[in-house]
Amino acid sequence: MSKLVWVLLPLAAYALYVAVSAWRGRAPSRVALNVQTSLLLLVYLLATAGLGVFWVANQQLPVFDWHYLFGYGTLLLVSVHLLFNLPQVLRGLRRASPPATGNVRRARTTLARALAIVAALGLAFFLGVRHGASELAVRWDGGASTAGPVDAVVRYHAFSSESRRRQFERAPGVDWGAPPPAFKRYPAAPHRPLARDGGRERSLDEALRAPAERRVPLTLAELGELLYLSAGVTARRGGLALRAAPSSGALFPSELYLIVRRVEGLPAGLYHYDAERHRLAALGAPPQDLGTPGLEDADAVVVLTAVFRRTGYKYRDRAYRYAVADAGHLLENLRLAGHRAGMAVTFAGRFDEARSAAALGVDGVEEGVLAVAALHSATGAAPRPAAPPRGWFAAPPFPAGPAVGVTGMAHLATSLRWTPDGVGDGDIALPAPVPAAAGVADTLVKRRSQRRFLDRPVPLAALSSLLADVAQPPQLSDALRLYLVVNRVAGLGPGVYRYRPGHALQRVRDGDFAAAARSAALSQDVIGEAAVVLLLSAERGALLAEGARGYRHGYLEAGMLGQRWLLGAVARGLAACPVGGFYDDEAAALIGVDGRREWVLHFAALGWPAP
Template identity: 30%
Template sequence: MVDSFAQHYHQRTKYDPETIASKSQGLDWSQQPSSYKEYKIGTNYDLKPYLKSTKQDPDSIWWQRLSLFLLCSYGLTARIQTMGEPMYLRAAPSAGGLYPAEIYLVSRGNKFLPAGLYNYQVKDHTLIHFWANDVWQNVQVACFMHPALMAAELTLITTAVFNRSAWRYQDRAYRRIFLDTGHLLGNIELAGSMNGFRPYLIGGFVDRDINETLYLNAEQEAAVTVIPLVDIDAYPDLVVPAFPSGLPSRINLEYPDLPDGRLLNYCHQMTEITEFRQLPANLADLNPVQLDDKYNFPFCLKVSTKTAPINWQDTLPLSGLEDAILKRRSTRSFTGAGLTIEDLKALLDFTYHPQHYVEQNLDPNPNYFDLSLIETFVAVSGVEGLEEGCYYYAPRAQELRQIRFKNFRQELHYLCLGQELGRDAGAVIFHTADLQMAIQKYGDRVYRYLHLDAGHLGQRLNLAAMRLELGVSGIAGFFDDRVNEVLGIPEGEAVLYITTLGCPA
C-alpha cells in the first residue's frame, strides 16, 4: 500500500540510533532567528496598565480581561540572563525555547478595537493595529462560514514561523511546531474561561486565503488555527451551533522524492485545504466519535482512576490556575523518587475529564480536533501504590490497564535520546495515534490536528503537575520505533508526544 505524504513525512523524520548522528548538525548561534515579530507602522494599544488596574468601570474591566487573557495565553513570564541577550520565557512551553507561534487578533470592530488586523507584540505586551480595513468577511468565507464567526467580535489567528524551529530541529521541526501550538491552545482554552471568553477552535480553513488576509509570506509563516472569541460575560446565554473543529484535506499519494531539508515546507503544503469544497451533507459525520477503549484484556490488572477534581480556587476563583500558568516551568531533572497514585489519578482527571470542573467555571467541553484518534499509554517506574510496567489509559472507563510487566527505566532513558528525564521520571505518558486510520478520516491535514491535540493534552498535564507541585517536562525528540517496541504497540501507531512526570530535583 502506498503511503500518503503525511505517513511518508512521519517515517522520514523518525529518529533512529544508527542515523541520528548523521542528521545532526552544529548550530550557528549567530544565525538563530528572532522569536519576535516587529511591525514598524501601526497604532499601539498598551495592555500593561490593565494588569494591575483596580478600576471597576465596564470599559476598564473589558481591557483588563483581554490583557490577562493574552498574558496567560502567551505572555512573558520570566527573564533568564545569558551571556548575550536575556532570554524570556512565555506562558506556553516551547521546544528549545524557540517559540514558533505568532498571535494575530482580527477585530470585527467594536467600541474598544476598530476593525482590522492586530499583532500581539509579546515582548512589550501590546497590540499593534497594522491594518485598519475590515477583513472579517474574508475570514468568515475562508472558514466556511463557521457559526462562531457570526457570534464573535474578536478572532485570534495563530501562525507558525517555520524557521524559528527548523533552524535547530530541521525537518522534524514540523512536529514540534504543532505540539508547541497545542500548548498555546491549552492556555487559550483555560485563559478564556478565567476571563470570560469562549474560544472556538477552527482548523478547517482555506490556507491561502487566511495567509493572504494576514499578509504573510507563506514560505516563511503560515496560519495554523483560527479561534473566534465569544464574549460570554457580555452574552452568557448565546448558543453557537455545533460545527466540527477540523475539516479534511486531500490524501496525497503522489509526491516527489525530496531531499532532507525540504520535507517541512512540503509537508505544510500537502496538508493545506487549497480551495472551497462542498462540505459534507451531514456535518455530524466529521464530529469525533468516541470509540471503545482499547486493550481490554480479561485478566489484566485494572486500576480505577476516579478521583476528586483538582481544586483551582485560592484567594479568588481560578486564581490557582492563573498562578500555575504564570509560574509553569519545564523541569530539568527529577530525583528519581516516586509520585503517588493519587497524584497520577488527579493528573489524568484534569487532562481527560474537563466535565468534572464545571463547578469551578471551567469549560466542560473544550474544543479539540478529534481526541478519539489519540491513545494514551503510561510507563510506570515509580508510582507509590501502582505496580511497575506499562499501562493503557482508558478514558471512558477511567481506568489504567496493565499491558506490560517490568520496570522500563533503562529503556526509557535510551528511547528519550539518553535524557535522564526518561530514566528518573516516576511516570512517562505517551500519546499515539493510528496514522493510517486518522488520514482516512481527515486526509493528510490530520497530521496537524493530531499534534495540536497532543500538545493541548500535554499542557493540561503541565498545569496539573504544577498545581500538585510535581515536576513535568514534555519530550518531542525520541527514537520512534523504540517507543513502539517498549509499549508493545503496532508499527503503524505513530508516537506523537511524551510527557515525563516525577519529583523535581
C-alpha cells in the first residue's frame, strides 16, 4: 500500500468505529471522543517527531515522506482536538463559564466549526497547488532557427524558479503518479555479470588532467570497474541503494546504455547497465544510427538517459534541472573512471536525441537521452581531428502536449535533429559543381566590383559551382545562412531560395522579386538589375551563443563568404558586386524571416558583366 494509505489507516479505523457505534445507538460521549482523539493525537505527534529526528540524523528523504504525511495527520487531529476543547479555552480566557444550552445548538455549533476548519484547509490546499497556474505558450517549427527553443528554455527557467514572492505561481500541472521503480530492468534479456578490476590506482589530480596511457583494448572486468565507479551501488542505507554519483533526493533518474565495439571478453552489441545487480543486459546488435556522427571509431559509446518521473514525482517542475545536474555528476565520474582505466572520454556536444532514443528502444520523452560519450584507448598520440559531419543539426518540431509537461518541453527545446547530407523532400537538387580552373593570383588581381549587368540568364551549372565555392566549412561562425533572389537563371524559376546543406535549394517564395530586392537595397540598380542576388543572414541566437564576440565573427564570416562569391564569379567569367547598404526590415521580409531573430548581414549581386 502507498504511504498515504498507511498514514490514514488508523484515522479511517477510528472513524469507522465511531460511525458503527453511532449506528448501533452507542455513540461515544463527548468526553470519550476527546480522550480517544487525544490519544490518537499523541501517537501521531510521537510518530511525526520520531521520524523528524530520524530524518535529520540520517538525511533519508523517504523517511521525510513519512514525516510530512504523519504531520498532515497530526494537523487533522489537532483540528479535531481544538474543536472539542476550544470552548473551554475561550471560557478560561474570558474567566467565565456560560454553558451551551441544548443538544441541537451544540451540534450545530460543532458542525459549523468542523466545516470552517475543512474549508480553511481546502482553501490552503487550493492556494498552494493551483493558484496562479498558467501555461507556457511556447511553440516552434522544426528547422535551423533556435529562437523558439531558446525562448522555451528561458520560460521554463522562469517557471521553475523559486522565490519567496512567487510561491503561488505554478507551471501546468502534470499527473506524475506514483514513483517509478528505482532501477530499470530487462528481465527477458540475456545478462552478463560484471566483475571489478581495480587495476593500477591513480591520484585524483592525475585523473582530472588526462587519461593513463594504454595500447590494448579495455577488458570486461575493467569495463565493470568503470561502470561501478560511474553509477554503481556503493552503499545501502535506510532502504536506499546509494550510488557512486549523488542525486537530488536520492532518486537517481539516470540510466546507462553501452554500444560496445572493442571490449575484450564482451561481444559487440547494445547493452544496458543494471546497477542494482552490477551486470549488463544484452539488448541486441550495435545500432547503425545513433544520431551522433563521428563516433564510429570509438571502442565503446556510453549513452546516458534520464527517467524524468523518478525526479518529477517529488520535485515537479524543477525535475529537468535536477535530472540534468544529476547526469553531470555521473558524467564526471565516468570521465575520471575512464581516465583511470586509460580511456579517453569524449562527450558529444551535438546529437539527435530522437535517433539516439530510437536506437536504444526508449520513447525519448518519459525517458530522454541527455548525453553521449565515446571511449577510446589512450595511446599517447595526438588525437585525430574528427572529419566534419556530412549534414546539419536543427531544432526538432514541437509535438502537441509533451507527456511530462514543462519538463518534456525543456528536454525537447534542448534537443537537436540531425539531417544527413542529401536532398530533402521538396528541395531542388543542383547539378554537380565544376571546379574553377583560374589561378588564385590571376583571379585576385582581376577582381573588380561590377555594377552593370547584361539582361542575360546565368547558367544553373555556373550558379551551382559558385555556391559550392561559397559553402566551405565555417572559419569563425557557423550561424550564417545563404539565400538567393533569382531573377534570371536558366533552368530555375524566379523566386527566393535558401541554399541547403547537401547542395540543394529550398524554395522560399515564388515570383519576381527584383523590384523588392532593389527597394530593400536602398533602390540601388546594381541589385535590381542583377541576375542573382546573394543575401547572407545570421540566426541571432546562434550568432551570440558565445557572447558579443560572435557579432564580430558573424560579419567576418559574411565577408569571407562574400569574397568567395566575388572570386568564384570572376573565375567563371561572371561579375559580382557586394552591397552593404540596405533596409534591414525589408531585407528580412524579402527572404521571409523574422528580422528580430534573424539578421541580414550582406548583399551581393551576380550577373554577366555589361560592356
